[in-house]
Amino acid sequence: MATIHPKLSDELSQTVVSSTKSVKIKIKRSNPNVNSEQKFDDFVVPIEKWTTVLDVLLDVKSHLDHSVGVRYSCRQASCGSCGMKINGKPGLACFTKISELDSDTVTVEPMDNYPVVRDLAVNMDRMINNHKKVMPYVIREDSEIDAESGIREFLQSPENVDKYIQFSSCIKCGLCNSACPTMAMDKSFVGPQALAQAYRYIADDRDKGKNKRLKIIDESHGIWRCHFAGSCSQVCPKGVDPAMGIQLLRGYLLGIRD
Amino acid sequence: MMVLRESIIMKIHYGTAIGALFLTVIHIMMRLTQDFHESLAYENVIANYESVGYALLLELLLILISVHGFNGLRVILFEMNQGPTYEKVVTVGCLAGMAALIGYGSRTIIMTSMGMT
Ligand code: HEM
Ligand code: SF4
Ligand code: FES
Numbered sequence: 609m610a611t612i613h614p615k616l617s618d619e620l621s622q623t624v625v626s627s628t629k630s631v632k633i634k635i636k637r638s639n640p641n642v643n644s645e646q647k648f649d650d651f652v653v654p655i656e657k658w659t660t661v662l663d664v665l666l667d668v669k670s671h672l673d674h675s676v677g678v679r680y681s682c683r684q685a686s687c688g689s690c691g692m693k694i695n696g697k698p699g700l701a702c703f704t705k706i707s708e709l710d711s712d713t714v715t716v717e718p719m720d721n722y723p724v725v726r727d728l729a730v731n732m733d734r735m736i737n738n739h740k741k742v743m744p745y746v747i748r749e750d751s752e753i754d755a756e757s758g759i760r761e762f763l764q765s766p767e768n769v770d771k772y773i774q775f776s777s778c779i780k781c782g783l784c785n786s787a788c789p790t791m792a793m794d795k796s797f798v799g800p801q802a803l804a805q806a807y808r809y810i811a812d813d814r815d816k817g818k819n820k821r822l823k824i825i826d827e828s829h830g831i832w833r834c835h836f837a838g839s840c841s842q843v844c845p846k847g848v849d850p851a852m853g854i855q856l857l858r859g860y861l862l863g864i865r866d
Numbered sequence: 867m868m869v870l871r872e873s874i875i876m877k878i879h880y881g882t883a884i885g886a887l888f889l890t891v892i893h894i895m896m897r898l899t900q901d902f903h904e905s906l907a908y909e910n911v912i913a914n915y916e917s918v919g920y921a922l923l924l925e926l927l928l929i930l931i932s933v934h935g936f937n938g939l940r941v942i943l944f945e946m947n948q949g950p951t952y953e954k955v956v957t958v959g960c961l962a963g964m965a966a967l968i969g970y971g972s973r974t975i976i977m978t979s980m981g982m983t
Contacts, residue, residue, distance in 0.1 A: 790945065793945045793946065795948055796948045826871055826872050827871075828872055828953070831872075832872050832876050862877065
């Protein structure tokens with residue numbers, strides 16, 4: 609006779625007893641490495657007021673179907689791993705509460721504009737490569753560690769920090785790139801995430817890499833393929849405004865700011 | 867294939883757009899100096915071409931709109947598909963189309979303004 613693992617049965621009863629409400633979650637399933645089949649699997653899971661979409665997915669994985677593919681780590685909107693389409697809109701699963709969705713059914717799908725690895729996990733190589741391409745670090749000849757003067761600091765004024773601070777909140781979740789219509793059409797487009805980071809470093813007065821970076825983004829699949837749809841800024845969970853960063857960068861390239 | 871830096875091309879794109887918009891307004895305002903059916907009468911059209919100022923306006927409008935339009939087409943085509951060969955074909959094709967349209971339009975403007983109708 610089959611026995612239920614004591615710990616698992618404990619967990620099952622605990623979740624059910626403490627909850628009065630439940631949600632139906634529809635998870636898009638696919639495994640392109642095996643075949644081209646795509647389907648939705650439905651699960652009903654108990655929820656509390658504070659339950660997030662990621663909590664629901666982890667509940668499904670623990671108790672109903674452990675084979676669901678989902679990428680996550682921090683569970684607190686810092687690592688950028690759990691981006692997905694939630695009821696059709698790109699968002700972080702760990703930063704979206706079921707209660708705020710105002711719906712008895714929640715549909716989760718992998719982010720658009722990325723190849724699917726399995727189920728909700730996507731391959732983010734394209735974003736990471738474009739991010740690296742814009743040299744996302746302070747570039748300058750000298751260093752804070754100096755043979756003659758020892759250790760010194762490159763000081764910044766609060767006004768200068770204000771110029772780029774919002775752009776430094778980017779957690780590389782890739783939601784902006786998944787919402788961008790040019791990303792969907794143009795597979796060579798550099799994308800809002802990388803462009804926002806190009807601005808973040810160019811606007812930093814410790815950085816001397818402005819001309820190098822402007823040259824990198826000033827090509828036929830670079831900054832000019834943005835048509836200001838603004839969807840990147842709508843979906844960013846960290847308050848970064850990539851669309852504005854792109855317009856500020858254009859100002860440098862059109863010679864109306866320096 | 868990179869003919870010019872993209873920022874230079876886009877400066878030309880915006881410049882030709884604003885220029886074309888401005889000249890189109892002048893063009894339409896000149897049409898409004900007389901009734902529409904009069905404006906399209908054969909003699910009046912020929913007279914327009916034969917006036918040097920108006921012929922220059924048409925020539926400039928032709929150049930601005932050809933440059934802007936074919937570059938706009940290049941932008942659209944670059945977003946619809948990518949790849950080195952494809953992009954080369956699009957760039958060369960758009961430049962050829964631009965040159966051909968300017969050439970053919972100029973031929974019409976010059977011949978008509980010289981009375982070779
Ligand atoms: C002949 C066909 C035309 C095509 C294929 C075309 C294409 C385009 C494209 C693709 C853009 C967007 C550029 C970008 O943001 O990357 C654009 C911008 C613009 N076009 Fe055209 N265009 C054409 C004719 C015209 C004409 C006749 C005018 C005015 C008389 C005009 C005025 C403008 C203006 C003002 C902009 C700037 C606004 C913007 O960037 O969205 N266009 N055009
Ligand atoms: S800009 Fe915002 S949406 Fe885009 S990767 Fe960074 S944190 Fe995510
Ligand atoms: S799990 Fe880290 S951002 Fe959601």
